Amino acid sequence: MHGLLCYCRQGFESDLAAELGERAAAAGVPGYARAERDAGHVRFITADAGDAAALARALPFRDLVFARQKLRLLAELRGLDPKDRLGPLLAALPPGLRLGEAWVEHPDTDAGKPLSALARSFGNALRPALRKAGVLAAGSDPHLPRLHVCFLAGDHALLALADPRDSAPWPLGIPRLKLHPDAPSRSALKLEEAFLVLLDAAEREQLLRPGMSAADLGAAPGGWTWVLTRHHVRVWAIDNGPLRQHVLDSGLVEHLRADGFRWQPPGPLDWLVCDMVEQPSRVAARMAQWFAHGWCRQAVFNLKLPMKKRWQETRLCLDLFREQAGRPLRVRTRQLYHDREEITVFARPA
Numbered sequence: 001m002h003g004l005l006c007y008c009r010q011g012f013e014s015d016l017a018a019e020l021g022e023r024a025a026a027a028g029v030p031g032y033a034r035a036e037r038d039a040g041h042v043r044f045i046t047a048d049a050g051d052a053a054a055l056a057r058a059l060p061f062r063d064l065v066f067a068r069q070k071l072r073l074l075a076e077l078r079g080l081d082p083k084d085r086l087g088p089l090l091a092a093l094p095p096g097l098r099l100g101e102a103w104v105e106h107p108d109t110d111a112g113k114p115l116s117a118l119a120r121s122f123g124n125a126l127r128p129a130l131r132k133a134g135v136l137a138a139g140s141d142p143h144l145p146r147l148h149v150c151f152l153a154g155d156h157a158l159l160a161l162a163d164p165r166d167s168a169p170w171p172l173g174i175p176r177l178k179l180h181p182d183a184p185s186r187s188a189l190k191l192e193e194a195f196l197v198l199l200d201a202a203e204r205e206q207l208l209r210p211g212m213s214a215a216d217l218g219a220a221p222g223g224w225t226w227v228l229t230r231h232h233v234r235v236w237a238i239d240n241g242p243l244r245q246h247v248l249d250s251g252l253v254e255h256l257r258a259d260g261f262r263w264q265p266p267g268p269l270d271w272l273v274c275d276m277v278e279q280p281s282r283v284a285a286r287m288a289q290w291f292a293h294g295w296c297r298q299a300v301f302n303l304k305l306p307m308k309k310r311w312q313e314t315r316l317c318l319d320l321f322r323e324q325a326g327r328p329l330r331v332r333t334r335q336l337y338h339d340r341e342e343i344t345v346f347a348r349p350a
């Protein structure tokens with residue numbers, strides 16, 4: 001079996017399939033997406049290993065919107081005997097394979113979650129067996145591919161490989177973030193995850209510095225503003241709703257009861273963040289105006305998606321944003337783990 005295996009949020013399989021299909025076609029790689037409703041993953045099947053490699057190169061993980069994880073398919077194992085799942089798995093590995101790590105997973109879905117105990121115990125048996133067979137390095141090695149065994153049922157698994165430089169570094173593609181007791185809302189996790197996933201380590205260091213300035217449009221009750229103040233960034237928090245008192249008490253926040261689609265900053269700011277619940281094309285157009293006027297250097301904003309054709313809406317909004325921003329931007333977009341019916345965009349000057 002050749003192609004890609006990508007994980008996604010349950011219910012977004014057709015959106016990921018549409019994204020992969022369109023991007024594969026644009027890259028000139030033939031193939032087709034296999035997506036089942038609520039499966040939490042999509043396979044994009046190619047004719048051979050050469051096409052799969054070409055597709056993996058043409059679709060860097062960083063550029064994918066609806067994928068939480070990007071892997072190269074190796075094999076599908078069906079009818080696994082509960083008494084010996086290891087044998088068929090070892091037999092399915094290509095000769096000469098050397099692995100840096102081996103993870104056993106399951107889709108993050110209602111049907112997949114009950115498989116977590118099996119995944120854990122099988123992983124504990126698999127790793128020593130792979131080391132004994134000389135396939136798995138003694139310590140984790142980020143230069144070697146990582147094996148992913150994804151159980152779809154007790155007797156059914158997909159085998160795939162990750163390039164550690166071109167995949168999510170977290171099991172199931174999910175960064176585990178804990179809600180801080182002081183966070184005014186669960187939304188705080190969305191901005192924390194955006195900084196972790198959409199910025200690289202150098203960008204986090206360079207772009208999130210004490211004394212920087214930001215606007216937060218649609219700020220109440222203050223989760224995103226609170227995340228910014230934890231980086232000692234000064235924030236104009238724009239919302240008709242109230243902000244939690246301890247966020248205001250930081251001394252870094254100016255709360256203005258104003259319309260986020262009309263308010264303009266008194267001068268250029270480092271950051272614009274926006275979590276207003278509005279039509280995505282309206283938000284994208286307003287974000288573009290901020291860049292066109294030079295009101296912010298970089299931005300993180302959410303686009304709330306419609307119920308259907310979410311990939312098409314994503315593409316339309318991102319095209320509109322780039323066109324109207326009036327300057328070349330580096331744009332990264334992802335449906336984050338803490339996003340529900342929405343995606344998060346990070347944009348900075350190219």
Ligand SMILES: C[S@@+](CC[C@H](N)C(=O)[O-])C[C@H]1O[C@@H](n2cnc3c(N)ncnc32)[C@H](O)[C@@H]1O
Nearest residue numbers: 185187218220221222223224239259260275276
């Ligand atoms: C999802 S909540 C934001 C949560 C916030 N990011 C947090 O972390 O606590 C959306 C907010 O957008 C605000 N909002 C919607 N339309 C707005 C507008 N035109 N101007 C300002 N705020 C708006 C709403 O009042 C609401 O508080």
